Amino acid sequence: MEELLKFAPRPTGAGEMFQMLRDGQPRTRADLAAVTGQARSTIAARIDLLMSAGLIAPAGEASSTGGRPPATFAFNPSAKIVLAVDLGATHAHLAVTDLGSTILAELEAAIAISDGPDAVLAWVMTVADDLIAGIGRTRADLVSVGVGLPGPVEHSTGRPINPPIMPAWDDVDVPAVLSRHFDAAVLVDNDVNIMALGEHRTAWPAVSDLLFVKVATGIGAGIISDGQLRRGARGAAGDIGHIATPAPSQVPCRCGNLGCLEAVASGQAIAQNLREAGLDADGSADVVALVRSGDLTASHAVRQAGRDIGSVLAGCVSLLNPSMIVIGGVVADAGEHLLAGIREIVYQRSLPLATQDLRIVSSRTHGRAGVLGASAMAIDHVLSPAAIDALIV
Amino acid sequence: MEELLKFAPRPTGAGEMFQMLRDGQPRTRADLAAVTGQARSTIAARIDLLMSAGLIAPAGEASSTGGRPPATFAFNPSAKIVLAVDLGATHAHLAVTDLGSTILAELEAAIAISDGPDAVLAWVMTVADDLIAGIGRTRADLVSVGVGLPGPVEHSTGRPINPPIMPAWDDVDVPAVLSRHFDAAVLVDNDVNIMALGEHRTAWPAVSDLLFVKVATGIGAGIISDGQLRRGARGAAGDIGHIATPAPSQVPCRCGNLGCLEAVASGQAIAQNLREAGLDADGSADVVALVRSGDLTASHAVRQAGRDIGSVLAGCVSLLNPSMIVIGGVVADAGEHLLAGIREIVYQRSLPLATQDLRIVSSRTHGRAGVLGASAMAIDHVLSPAAIDALIV
Known part of the structure; x- marks a missing residue:
């Protein structure tokens, strides 16, 4: 009902027809008429509108059984570009992609999110202009622009909500700042949510129920359910770092509770355990280097962290x-030890019906889950039926 | 994309227009033309189709600012009926409702689900015919017919999957059996899922992210996320009864693990604890009677069970x-003790962002969550745009 009202009135129907072409396959006017049940003249008018907006382009001729072969049309992803921004606590990854999320240019750099929104966003604008x-x-x-931030974000407004590691960003209108410079729509979400979206769209588009888990300095998750990212009531869904581990762990957490998953099994926690064992480990990267x-x-230590993570993921399953x-984040680069620990406990602790078809795998996006997800979020916004219709009327 | 293809071709568009009328509000032809952006002649044709199918009816005249007052039309929920069947381990609740989920007749009875599908479904048919x-x-x-069963169900086929307390029902084609008798579409789901749906639609339709928890002989949950019931990959979502409680509990569970929530805090587990304390408590109902x-x-004991349930729900939050x-099920009838225990731990153990707007309440559906949800599921199926279009072409 809401969906219906949101998209009505439909000035042309071209936006809806365009969704069928987003898979990149060339189609004839007759193909589109057959699928939509619309008159050929209606289809022809919509194709003209999408062509003049540059969103589709001629894609050669279909094979013919006699007579003049019919022309085909396909999505033209290079028509426009989007900016994808993945900001972490100490690391930034920017990419410019086409409308098919193909990366055209990218840059990674060390930053300090704690420098605050003015400094960090000014830097983003400069780097993006160069790219x-x-x-x-x-x-x-x-x-459009998609942004991931390392804290809770109210997705509808793009404002961080009490973000623990970036207090200076609290309630900052990030879309307003960036859209003033870029003159484009700006979408903001939590960094783990965009990683989940990027991993889902890029590596596992056919998997409709997927949990993405980031294991790095902190631990968080992003939920894909029935094919869509689920953010919860306040955008805080997936915040598994402060779920209590069932083990008799009494490690104090920065949140004030005891035995939180993050206090027991994050890259930071593993590094601390290794330091106590006399090793030289400052953070997640050192842990990975030592394992390698x-x-x-x-x-x-990494395998035990996997078991602790598994004890919480068993409940999530x-x-x-x-x-x-899908397990991602820096600590996942330590290889099979982390996954082995996770698998050991999840398969032991969850019910057979929930695990018999469950796969637990490493990220396949080679450190690009964040920018790919930010790109997908930005593209979805501008290529929705309503957005297309608004663009071409 | 999938949605789009599923509903296309649209023979008349009447099914889609009908969704706007499901709220029961009377509307004029002009109202519908304004919202849909369609021509008055198109709207008039769709109204005629829906009228002849009996799905809408004249609803008097709108007020006029001069000239003949325009006629209004509204959803006619009494056009057809659906059957709602909520089967538990030892209890059945059947209802006949109209297309607005208003209960027209209902019956509750003791059954034994372990008698198997032949006996139980034959009984359902006889009772339903009488109602x-x-x-x-x-x-x-x-x-249409909506059925809830006390075990995991593959919703797409309506078949139970390895249901622990009703092994004779494994892989039985429940829709085939019932649709042969009733000559109507049959939808089947897990009993806690339909309770979540019933509670959501009836009591909290505006709450888009809701967790329904049933505390009875067993413990289970149903998830409403972004306004829809989420069933997970195999229909097993919400199976929280076998999540490990963080307390150092080593109570053995029938599933083979130790310290499962159900083994610690279900009505059965509370009753056993009370028996060990010398009280006469055979099951959930006795526990409730003793508290009252x-x-x-x-x-x-009930308050402590609430704390144990809270320790698992904190992770779910x-x-x-x-x-x-929303807390439902027989044990919830024990009153505030259960909720107090749950609230104590959830608010202590979850992060402030997740709990600052969180409400934890008792079921408001007076024991009817199951039949109301089964009715809603059955109605949704026959009143979808595609189903309406198929009905009236």
Whole structure:
């Protein structure tokens, strides 16, 4: 009902027809008429509108059984560009992509999110302008911007809500700041949510129930359910870092509780355990380096962290019944030890019906889950039926 | 994209227009033309189709500012009836409702689900025929049947999957059996899922992220996320009864693990604790009776069960970020003790962002959540745009 009202009145129906072409397959006017049940003349008019907006382009001729072969049309992803921004506590990843989320230019850099929104967003604008110019495009080609931030975000307004590691960003109108510079729609979400979206769209588009888990300095999750990202009532869904581990762990957490998953099994927590064992480990990256160098103490610590994460994920599996859990984040780079620990406990602790078709795998997006998700979020916004109709009337 | 293809081709558009009228408000042709952006002639044709199918009826005249006052039309929920069947382990609740989920006749009875599908479904058919005849309707008026079963169900096929307490029902084609008798569409789901749907639609339709928790002989949950019931990959979502409680509980569970929520805090588990304390408690109903009689041992046991349930729900709140948890099931009838225990731990253990707008309340559907949800599920199926279009072409 709401969906219906949101998209009505439909000035042309071209936006809705365009959704069918987003898969990139070339189609004839007759194909589109057959699927939509609309008259050929209606289809022809919509194609003309989408062509003049540059969103579709001729894609050659279909094979013919006699007579003049019919022309085909396909989505033209290079028509416009979007900016994808993945900001972490100490690390930023920016990418310019086309409307098919193909990365045209990208840059990674060390930042400090605690420098605050003025400094960090000014830096984002400068770097983004350079990236856009570097591929011979201009800001006029940019239709939207997707941003991931390392804290809770009210997605509908794009404002961070009491973000623990970036208090200076609390309630800042991030879309207003960026859209003033870029003159484009700006969508903001939590960093783990955009990673879940990026992993889902890029690597596992056919998996409709997927849980993405980031294991890095902190621990968080993003939920794909019935094919869509689910953010919860306040955008805080997936905040599994402060679920209590069932083990008799009494490690104090920065949140004030005891035994939170993050206090027990994050990259930070593993590094601290290794320091107490006399090893030189400052953070997640050092943990990964130690495991890769063959250090057994580090391998065992990562496997135990996997078991602790598994004890919490077993409950998530019972509650959500996903068919896939994807493990990402820096600590996942330590290899099979983390996954082995997670699998050991999840398969032991969850009911057979929930685990018999469950796969637990590593991220397949090679560190790009965040920017790919930010790009997908930005593209979805401008290529929705309503947005297309508004664009071309 | 999938949605789009599923509903296309649209023979008349009447099914889509009908969704606007499901709220029961009378509307004029001009109202509908304004909202849909369609021509008056198109609207008039769709109204004629829906009128002849009996789905809408004249609803008097709108007020006029001069000239002949325009006619209004509204949803006619009494056009057809649906059958709602809520089957538990030892209890059945059947209802006949109209297309607005208003209960026209109902019946509750003791059954044994373990008698198997042949005996139980034969009984359902006999009782349903009596209920339908009793209100002066016939099976020809019945358009669909919704069924809840106390075990995991593959919703797309309506077949139970390895249901622990009803092994004789495993993989039985419940829709085939019932649709042969009723000549109507049959939808089947897990009993807690239909309770969540019934509670959501009836009592909290505006709450888009809601967790319904049933505390009875067993413990289970149903998830409403972004306004829809979420069933997970295999229909097993919400199976929280076997999540481990964080307390150092080593109570063995029938599933083979230790410290499962159900083994610690279900009506069965509370009754056993009370028996060990020398009280006469055979099951959930006795627990409730003892609490209501003012027995302090029973009150304390129920409050402790609430804390144990709260320890698991705290994790569910972190993961899903609902804005409401509704507690139902027989044990919820024990009053505030259960809720007090749940609230104590959830508000202590979850992060402030997830709990600041969270309400934890008792069921408002007076034991009818199951049949109301089964009715809603059955109605949604026959009143979808595609179903309406198929009906009236």
